[in-house]
Amino acid sequence: MKGAGPKSQGFRQSQAGLHTWTGLLVGWILYLIFLNGAVSYWREEITRWSRPEIGATRDVETVARGAVAHLQATAPKAASWSISLPDERASGATATFREKGRPAPRRGVDPNAVTIGPDGQVAQPRDTEGGDVFYRLHFDLRYVPVIWGRWVAGFCAMFMLVAIVSGVITHKKIFADFFTFRPGKGQRSWLDGHNALAVLALPFHAMITYTGLVTLMVLYVPWGVAANYPSKTAYYAQSITRAKPVKPSGEAAPMVDIGTVLASAERAWDGGHAGLIRIDAPNDAAARITLTRRASDTLVDGRWEIVFDGVTGKIRSQVEPTSSGMIARGGMIGLHAGRFAPMTLRWLFFLSGLAGTAMVATGLVLWIAKRRQKLADPARPHFGFRLVERLNVGTIAGLPAAMAVFLWANRLLPTTLTGRADWEVHAMFIAWGGLLLHGFVRPPRKGWIEQLSLTAALLAGLPVFNLLVTQRGVLASLLAGDMAMAVMDLVLLALGGAFAAMALGVVRHKPGAPKARKAKAVAPPPVQPAVVREPAEAEA
Amino acid sequence: MTLLAFLLCLAGFLALSLAMPRHHAALVGGPLTRQRRRVLKTAGWLGLALGLAASLAAWGLAWGAIGWLGLLTAAAAPVLLVQTWWPRAKP
Numbered sequence: 273m274k275g276a277g278p279k280s281q282g283f284r285q286s287q288a289g290l291h292t293w294t295g296l297l298v299g300w301i302l303y304l305i306f307l308n309g310a311v312s313y314w315r316e317e318i319t320r321w322s323r324p325e326i327g328a329t330r331d332v333e334t335v336a337r338g339a340v341a342h343l344q345a346t347a348p349k350a351a352s353w354s355i356s357l358p359d360e361r362a363s364g365a366t367a368t369f370r371e372k373g374r375p376a377p378r379r380g381v382d383p384n385a386v387t388i389g390p391d392g393q394v395a396q397p398r399d400t401e402g403g404d405v406f407y408r409l410h411f412d413l414r415y416v417p418v419i420w421g422r423w424v425a426g427f428c429a430m431f432m433l434v435a436i437v438s439g440v441i442t443h444k445k446i447f448a449d450f451f452t453f454r455p456g457k458g459q460r461s462w463l464d465g466h467n468a469l470a471v472l473a474l475p476f477h478a479m480i481t482y483t484g485l486v487t488l489m490v491l492y493v494p495w496g497v498a499a500n501y502p503s504k505t506a507y508y509a510q511s512i513t514r515a516k517p518v519k520p521s522g523e524a525a526p527m528v529d530i531g532t533v534l535a536s537a538e539r540a541w542d543g544g545h546a547g548l549i550r551i552d553a554p555n556d557a558a559a560r561i562t563l564t565r566r567a568s569d570t571l572v573d574g575r576w577e578i579v580f581d582g583v584t585g586k587i588r589s590q591v592e593p594t595s596s597g598m599i600a601r602g603g604m605i606g607l608h609a610g611r612f613a614p615m616t617l618r619w620l621f622f623l624s625g626l627a628g629t630a631m632v633a634t635g636l637v638l639w640i641a642k643r644r645q646k647l648a649d650p651a652r653p654h655f656g657f658r659l660v661e662r663l664n665v666g667t668i669a670g671l672p673a674a675m676a677v678f679l680w681a682n683r684l685l686p687t688t689l690t691g692r693a694d695w696e697v698h699a700m701f702i703a704w705g706g707l708l709l710h711g712f713v714r715p716p717r718k719g720w721i722e723q724l725s726l727t728a729a730l731l732a733g734l735p736v737f738n739l740l741v742t743q744r745g746v747l748a749s750l751l752a753g754d755m756a757m758a759v760m761d762l763v764l765l766a767l768g769g770a771f772a773a774m775a776l777g778v779v780r781h782k783p784g785a786p787k788a789r790k791a792k793a794v795a796p797p798p799v800q801p802a803v804v805r806e807p808a809e810a811e812a
Numbered sequence: 813m814t815l816l817a818f819l820l821c822l823a824g825f826l827a828l829s830l831a832m833p834r835h836h837a838a839l840v841g842g843p844l845t846r847q848r849r850r851v852l853k854t855a856g857w858l859g860l861a862l863g864l865a866a867s868l869a870a871w872g873l874a875w876g877a878i879g880w881l882g883l884l885t886a887a888a889a890p891v892l893l894v895q896t897w898w899p900r901a902k903p
Contacts, residue, residue, distance in 0.1 A: 451829040451888070453896040472888045475881040571874055607878065616814050617875065620882030627885065 284442060291438040295635050296660070298428040300667045303632045305425060307671060308410040309480070310625025312403065313610055313618055316361040317756045319402030322682045324744040326364040326397050328754045329390045332357055333531050336549065338392020339367040340530050347371070347384070348555055351520075355388075355549040359568050361756065363390055364397065399692040400682055405700075406675065411488070414697065419491075425484075426492045432481045440474075443467055459641040466638050469631035476624035477631070483608035486601060518552035518560050525557040528585035536585065537563045537578050544569045544576070551582060559583055567611040574602035633668045640664065662719070666704075666711030669723035672771070674704035676730035679764075683737060717778065724775035732768025735761035817866035817880070821887035824859025827852045829891050838899040860884070 295302075311318070320326070329335065339355040347353070350369035357365050368376070368385040376382055381399075389395030401408075408414070413421035440446065450471065453464045470477065490497060494504075501507040530549070537546050547566035553559045559582025567573060574593030581588055593599050606612055610621045640661050647653050653661070678700035685692055685699075707726075711719050738761055739745030749758035829835045831852035836844040867883060868876035 448832070451825075451832070451835055451892045451895045453892055455896065468889075468892055472892070473885045476885060479881075612875070614871070614875070617871070617879050617882060620879065620886055624882060624885055 284444070287438040287441040291435055291442050292639065294431045294438070295435045295632075296639055298431045299632055299636045299639075300663055301424065301428050302432055303629060303636070303667055304671060305410055305428060306625060306629040306632055307675075308406045309484075310622055310629055311675070312407040312410050313613075313622045313625065314760070315403035315407045316359070317403065317760055318406065319400075319404065320361075320363050320756050321760045322400045322402035322679075323364065323397035324742060324757070326387070326389050326395050327752070328756065329358045329360070329363045331390075332359075332545070333534060334392045335365045335388055335390060336530050336534060339365050339388045339549075340551075341392070342386065342388060342394055343367055343369055343551075343554070350554065351552070353549075353551040353554055355551075357545075357547055357549065357566075359545065359547065359566050361568070364388065364395060398682070398687045400696055401693050402682075405678060405697055411484075414701065422488055422491055426488055429481055429484050433485070436470075436474075436478055436481060439470060443471070446471060459638070459645070462634055462638040462641045466631060466634040469627045469634060473624045473627040473631075476621070477628055480608060480625070480628065483604040486604040487608055489601070518558055520553040520556040521558040523557040524555055525559065525583045527551075527555060527559055527582055528561070528580070530561075532585050533561055533563065533580050536580070536587065537565075540578055540587065540590065541565060541569070541576065554582070557583060560588070561585075567606075567609075569612070571606045571612045572599050572602040573605040573609065573611070574598060636660070636664050636668065661716050662711045663708070664711075665714075665716060665719040665723055666708035669720060669727055669771075670704055670707030670711060672767075673707055673723060673727040673730055674700045676727065676734065676764075677703035679734055680730065680737075683734070683742070720778045721775055724771050724778065728768045728771035728775055730768075731764050731771060734764045813866055813870035814879075814883075817863045817870055818883050818887060820859050820863035820866055821880075821883045822859075822890065824856045824861075824863060825884075825888050825891040826856075826894075827859060828856030829895055831856060835895050839895065863887075 320328075336355060336357060340353075343350070343353045343355075347369040351372040352370045353367070354370075355365055355367045365388040366385055367388055368382060370376065370384065376384075387395045387397055411422055411425045412418045413424060416424075443449075446467075449464070449467060453461070453468055455461050455464075485492065490504075490507075497504060497507045534546055538544065545566050546563040547568075548564040550562040550564070551559065552562070561580040561582045563578050563580070565576035570576070572593055575591055576593070577591040579588045579590070580586065593602055610618060613621060640657070643657055644650065644653075647657065678696055681696040681699035685695055689695060707723055710723065714722065735746055739747065744754075744757055746758050746761040749755075749761065830840060831844075831849050833844055863883060864877075864880045867880035870876065871879045
């Protein structure tokens with residue numbers, strides 16, 4: 273490029289450097305965040321898959337009635353009841369009651385909670401966190417205080433934002449290379465792949481990173497709140513209107529039918545549905561029923577509530593997000609989490625999320641591919657090179673394997689095991705720890721082949737196990753019309769196939785290729801415009 | 813309607829890729845005249861625009877715009893794969 277004076281070259285180079293190092297430093301955590309975020313678009317489906325004892329929800333009203341009947345039978349005099357209702361994607365409701373002066377335990381199992389199945393009866397699913405595991409891991413990490421996890425996630429997201437902007441600046445032939453992928457050319461191919469994955473889903477990457485930061489903005493940028501409110505509690509008290517607590521009158525009164533209340537809310541919300549029922553002072557003349565709208569109902573994530581008189585069923589008050597700031601924030605959170613998304617959109621979000629995961633992975637591999645040919649002694653690479661290369665194996669191949677181990681633990685751990693839900697998660701992290709270690713002990717090429725094959729086998733094995741050993745195999749699910757279960761099995765099979773293809777790719781890869789590149793490096797071609805361009809672009 | 817939106821985006825990207833000399837040579841061969849290039853470019857952008865219209869019709873205003881961006885990603889990927897593998901498959 274003729275016009276590329278030292279100054280413009282310098283700017284692009286500096287952006288390239290920025291992109292490389294911001295990307296590398298947080299790359300492995302970003303990979304975890306992206307992968308678990310993508311998977312979390314199926315949070316409800318994974319939870320359903322993890323609790324095969326509970327079938328698909330057919331009619332929410334049956335579930336609500338069943339939950340009320342159960343609470344009426346077990347805790348008619350409780351201070352309050354609450355029932356979380358499933359939407360079309362979820363199954364099973366949770367019914368809980370609180371007695372006066374005895375708040376819910378902050379952690380662990382709530383002894384007052386039961387699961388209500390789709391038939392309205394109390395169900396006994398296995399103890400599991402299901403899809404919530406990946407969802408929490410996505411922004412809370414694990415085994416560290418939640419706040420630390422969120423700070424780490426926010427820090428990484430900020431780096432991601434920097435990497436996106438600097439990446440776009442570095443990648444100068446963004447339109448000329450739009451449809452370009454040149455396989456089998458070593459570093460060139462990794463760069464092409466990295467660029468394609470980044471550019472084709474660029475609107476998604478930018479949106480998801482930015483809105484991700486917005487979801488926790490009060491945590492990351494607290495000064496707006498700090499300057500205007502005496503405390504965070506005061507801020508929340510004013511920005512989120514809450515109903516006053518109910519004082520029971522002591523006078524018994526029959527409660528309004530829950531179906532009537534649900535239907536009334538549906539009319540008030542133009543066809544919207546309740547996701548949460550809270551009943552204060554049940555069976556009392558002062559009883560009050562508060563319905564909160566489902567998160568999957570609207571794009572704007574926010575507090576939609578209707579308060580009913582528990583005896584007459586009349587609407588007492590109604591809350592909707594009104595301030596434009598809250599709507600803008602709620603809209604971004606809704607966009608990020610995709611809770612509203614119809615099925616087709618959900619798939620597009622999921623696939624874009626996987627593209628983002630692969631973008632981070634190819635970026636990490638590219639760092640290695642680019643430096644391998646410059647090594648002084650390829651047989652004994654320097655420490656940093658070895659560290660990155662080994663971490664890549666144990667993360668890019670090891671983490672998906674560990675996540676599959678979670679699903680295996682879900683199927684294999686005995687239902688009577690105490691702390692079963694925790695052990696499912698422990699199994700995942702023990703497996704990941706083992707695979708990280710494995711990545712450091714095995715030669716990288718063998719490490720890649722072994723771990724990718726293992727991931728493939730673990731993923732593809734799950735639907736086979738379901739088919740052969742359980743009552744809820746893919747055929748049974750298809751016959752029962754339970755698409756969530758069937759599709760999850762098929763997706764696991766497909767992902768297993770994808771990892772098998774990657775393993776095969778490494779097996780077939782000829783390590784002889786670096787020789788040709790080396791020869792090129794020995795005799796550097798005279799400085800020509802076309803060659804000058806290479807390094808800046810290869811930095812991407 | 814969603815499928816239609818996807819197909820429009822797919823056709824749009826295919827036309828846009830064929831308007832680029834390198835991809836035109838690889839996939840179609842023959843001369844890429846100035847006029848052909850203009851036609852392909854116009855058709856391509858038209859396809860993407862109609863795809864947006866179809867997305868809006870399918871999902872409404874707010875979700876339609878988001879869905880269109882998703883469809884653009886989903887439609888560009890197969891075009892990229894075709895541009896990569898088709899020329900190699902040819903004898």
